[in-house]
Every structure is written in C-alpha cells, then in structure tokens.
Amino acid sequence: MTTASKVLYASEQTLDVAEFRRVLVESGLGETRPVDDEARLKKMLSGANLVLTARLDVEGKPLLGVARGLTDFAWVCYISELAVSQSAQGLGIGKGLMDEARRQLGPSVAISLISMPDAVGFYERIGMKRMPDAFWFGRKG
Numbered sequence: 001m002t003t004a005s006k007v008l009y010a011s012e013q014t015l016d017v018a019e020f021r022r023v024l025v026e027s028g029l030g031e032t033r034p035v036d037d038e039a040r041l042k043k044m045l046s047g048a049n050l051v052l053t054a055r056l057d058v059e060g061k062p063l064l065g066v067a068r069g070l071t072d073f074a075w076v077c078y079i080s081e082l083a084v085s086q087s088a089q090g091l092g093i094g095k096g097l098m099d100e101a102r103r104q105l106g107p108s109v110a111i112s113l114i115s116m117p118d119a120v121g122f123y124e125r126i127g128m129k130r131m132p133d134a135f136w137f138g139r140k141g
Helices: 017-027 038-047 093-105 117-125
Strands: 005-009 050-056 062-069 076-084 110-113
Touching: 005 093, 017 038, 017 062, 017 076, 038 062, 050 093, 062 093, 076 093, 093 110
Parallel strands: 076 110
Antiparallel strands: 005 050, 050 062, 062 076
16 A cells, blocks of 8 residues: 555445455455355345445555444444455555444444454454353354
C-alpha cells in the first residue's frame, strides 16, 4: 500500500462471496472458516446485517478487510469476523473497521466478539475489555 493511498470504509451488504473468501484466506481466518463451501459463505454473508469493508482507494478498489456482524442496532452487535489481508495487517485497517462499526452503531450499542488466540493483544490495544463469562455450544460440521 502506498503512502498516497487512502482506505475507504463502507457498509457493503452485497459483498461478493469470492472477495470475502479471499480476505478470509489471506487473513489467516480461512483455517477456521468454511472457505471451500461457497454456499455456506453466501449464507454467512446474507445472514449478517452488518457487513463493513475496507478498500484501497485506487483503481479496482481492492478489498483489504471485512467486519461481519449481527446486530439489533439498539443494544448489542456480535462481530463474527474481523479479517484483514496479511499484506495490510499492521496498517490500522482492523482498528479502522472497528471504529467504523462503532460509528455506524452509535454509542448505545455494545460490541462483542470471540477472538482468535493470536489476536487477543490487538483487541486489548484498541480498548476492548476482556470478558471472562462467555459460553459456547460448538458446531458440528
């Protein structure tokens, strides 16, 4: 990414599944997501009511990152993916996506997520509070 380039943050409810898949793979989240199941990825996108993107403001507007969430826009938002392509990691894209989520949701909506172990430090650095009382029913398949 050149220093003259700008990152554009936007809501993209119709994000292309191939772009979503590419960023999941490039971010490392592809190891824990069904990236080889296009139908499931489509359901993941269509079922989310908050899909935020970070794109480079150059010709073609390449996708650098995505935040996908479920929210009632009144009380809470669950961020199910925050994925940034490896080549753009460390440039503030993840924080920018979370800032955009907070801007769009407003101050009265809490944001929750489950972090991958190697990303815990990132969430702490951007000011998220670690919550000890989370619970989980795992999926099969």
